[in-house]
Amino acid sequence: MEKRGLHRISDTPKPLKLDRLSLIRELYRSLINTGRTYASFKENEVYPLVEKLADRNEILDPMSGYGLLTRYCSKIGITAYCIELNPPQYFWQILSLPSYASVLITTIQMTKNEKIFCHNKFPTAIESDDWFTEESKQILREIFALIRYNLNKDCGIKSKVEELSLSLLMPFVGRLSCSVPGDNSTQIKQGGICVYKDWENDYRDYLCALQAYLNDIPRGSKSNTHVVQLGDCRTIRLPEKRFSAMITSPPYPNHRDYFTMFAPENNFLDWMNSENVIGKYRLHDFVIGSNFVSGRPIPTVCTKATRRFLHALEEFRGSARAINDNRVYYIPYFAHYFHELEQSYYNIAISLRRDFEGYIIVVDNTTRNMVIPVSESIIEIWKNMGFKTEIIQEREKFHMGTKNPRARGFKAKHREYTIRVWRR
Numbered sequence: 001m002e003k004r005g006l007h008r009i010s011d012t013p014k015p016l017k018l019d020r021l022s023l024i025r026e027l028y029r030s031l032i033n034t035g036r037t038y039a040s041f042k043e044n045e046v047y048p049l050v051e052k053l054a055d056r057n058e059i060l061d062p063m064s065g066y067g068l069l070t071r072y073c074s075k076i077g078i079t080a081y082c083i084e085l086n087p088p089q090y091f092w093q094i095l096s097l098p099s100y101a102s103v104l105i106t107t108i109q110m111t112k113n114e115k116i117f118c119h120n121k122f123p124t125a126i127e128s129d130d131w132f133t134e135e136s137k138q139i140l141r142e143i144f145a146l147i148r149y150n151l152n153k154d155c156g157i158k159s160k161v162e163e164l165s166l167s168l169l170m171p172f173v174g175r176l177s178c179s180v181p182g183d184n185s186t187q188i189k190q191g192g193i194c195v196y197k198d199w200e201n202d203y204r205d206y207l208c209a210l211q212a213y214l215n216d217i218p219r220g221s222k223s224n225t226h227v228v229q230l231g232d233c234r235t236i237r238l239p240e241k242r243f244s245a246m247i248t249s250p251p252y253p254n255h256r257d258y259f260t261m262f263a264p265e266n267n268f269l270d271w272m273n274s275e276n277v278i279g280k281y282r283l284h285d286f287v288i289g290s291n292f293v294s295g296r297p298i299p300t301v302c303t304k305a306t307r308r309f310l311h312a313l314e315e316f317r318g319s320a321r322a323i324n325d326n327r328v329y330y331i332p333y334f335a336h337y338f339h340e341l342e343q344s345y346y347n348i349a350i351s352l353r354r355d356f357e358g359y360i361i362v363v364d365n366t367t368r369n370m371v372i373p374v375s376e377s378i379i380e381i382w383k384n385m386g387f388k389t390e391i392i393q394e395r396e397k398f399h400m401g402t403k404n405p406r407a408r409g410f411k412a413k414h415r416e417y418t419i420r421v422w423r424r
Contacts, residue, residue, distance in 0.1 A: 016205075016212045023195065024206055025174035025188070026181075027261070031066065031092060032171060032206075032213050041068040041249065041361075045418070049247050049359045050076055056245035056357075062233035062348050063248050063288070067093030070226045074098055077222030081243065083231045085288075087269055087281040088170050088262040090230045095167035099224040100160075101217040103151070104168060108214070110150045111168075112207040115200075122196040128178040129191040131267040136176040136194055140268065141277065143203070144169050162278055170265050172206050175199065177264035187256075188263055232284050234343040238351035246358030246421075250344075251289040253337045253372055254365065258287050288340045293332040299339040302384070305376040306338040316368055330367065338377055345381050357422040359392075365414045375417045382421045393418040 018029045030037040050072045053059055057078050061069045064082035066089055073080040084090040094100065126133050132140075148165040152158070176199065180192040229236075251258065259266055272278045286292065301307060313326050313334070352358075362375050379389045394417045 016209045018205065018209045022205065023175050023202055024171065025264075028171035028174065032209050035071065035096075035213070036068065037066065041065075041072075043068075043072065045361060046247060047072045047075075049418070050078075053245040053247070053357065054078060058243065058245065060243040060246040060348075060351070060358075061248045062236075062238075062246070062344065063250055064093065064228075065089055065249075067096055067228060069247060070097065070228075073226065074221040074223050079223060079225045079227065081227045081229075083229050083233050083236060085230070085232045085283060086258045086262060086266075087230065088265040089258070090228065090281075091163070091167040091170045093228045094163055095170075095214075096217060097224075097226055097228060098217050098221040099226070100164060101214050104164065105211055105214050107147060107150045107164075107168065108207050108211045110153075111147055112204050112211075114146060122199075124197045125193050125195045126178070127193045131177050131179065131190055131264050132271070133178060133194060135196065136178075137271065139176055139199070140169070140173060141272070141275075143172070144272070144277070166269070166278065168210070171210065172203060173268045174264045175202055175206070177268075179264055188261070190263065230281065230283065234288070234340055234347060236347070238348070240350055241353045242351050244353045244355050244357070246348075246352070246356070247361075248358070249361040250341055250374070250378070251287065252363055252365065253289055253334060253367075253374065257290045257292065259290070286336075288344065289337050291333060293329060293336060296332065296336065298332050298335045301335055301338045302342055303338065303377045303380045305373040305380050306334075309370065309373050310335060312370060313368065318368070322368075326368070334372070341378065342381055345378070346385065349385050349387075352423075354423055356387075357420070360419045360421060361416070362419060363414050363416045371415075375415075375419060379419060386424060387421050388424050390420050391417050392420045 017033045018024050020029075022029060024032075027037050046069070050059065050069070054076050058081055059069065059073060059078065060081045060083075061067075062083045064080075064084045067080075067082050067084070069082060070080040070093070082093060084093060095104065122135050126135060144165055147168050148161055151161045151164055174188075176194055178192045178194045179188050179190060181187065182189050266282065269278070269281050273280045273282075286296075301310070310331055313331050316323065316326055360378060362378060364371050364374050364376075366372060375391070379391075382389050394415060396415050
């Protein structure tokens, strides 16, 4: 069978892409091919906001995800200041910074034709209940050592060598994991078969596609001064009264945990840290919107909109199973979600200047035939802190069968808002 991990769309020379037959994880395949994936900013929504704030010189995104704000700020020539808690997403942002593109491209060119010297001859495939077999760990550790060695020869920022090495390796890590896709493209489950046949060719294909992605980054970039920080916006100490502008979007309450979306990569980082090969990058056990609620005490929320919503869940009249699910999962889940949003915005507000103006893009979805009041609660949080707010744009979005194939009508009806926030 012809190997089709890498292809060109037509005879006209175009950037190399990873196709759907590649064993690189779909999430990273999309990032490498398009620069976007699940829950990323959309350019037609965000770029006009960046243009509105172009005279502010620096824009904060305290929940920056994949760091797309840097792309739009680079076009205009202003600085993006991004904070991200989830290490794999943070490393993707590092990988995508214009200031590192040339050194990463050089490292790829040196690395992609060098053989990985593993001492064992690997079988075609291995089944395991763990995320990684010892064979996979050996390969990944050797690749990391080779990348770091090549970066050390060329990189003028020695303090960044470890992070740059990890950023180059992260998208390939899942290729050597023992895992299977979950119910949708954002889920992945531990245990399965790791295919070792042709992994070296897949690795070189991955590097070629990544090089094509990086080659596009410097084009049109008018700013190389972006800041990307691994941190938790609920607790991070930001410079007081530094920021006059913000564009951000909170994680949505869709019962998906961003740590588990990147479970193979986070497990690999934890293992490398336990082996004293790298430093520790996991800052917190729970991200905002984590669906792990068992054993966590239910926090107190301050906003009236949230309290009304939680009370409605308590009073919900349905089957005995639905009522029990509300008690043990849905009420704790939403209480944590909204409490952590409150924590985040209260902490961020300390760093905002008197002339601050920001935009928050948010989607209200539904549960138990009720609208989850994300936009209403966010507006209330900022008003309680003395800021003015207004909805400047809203539109309906229908998600037909995305996570729940039976979702129709009200259950599939979401509404997206762009909320403007500014000082009085």
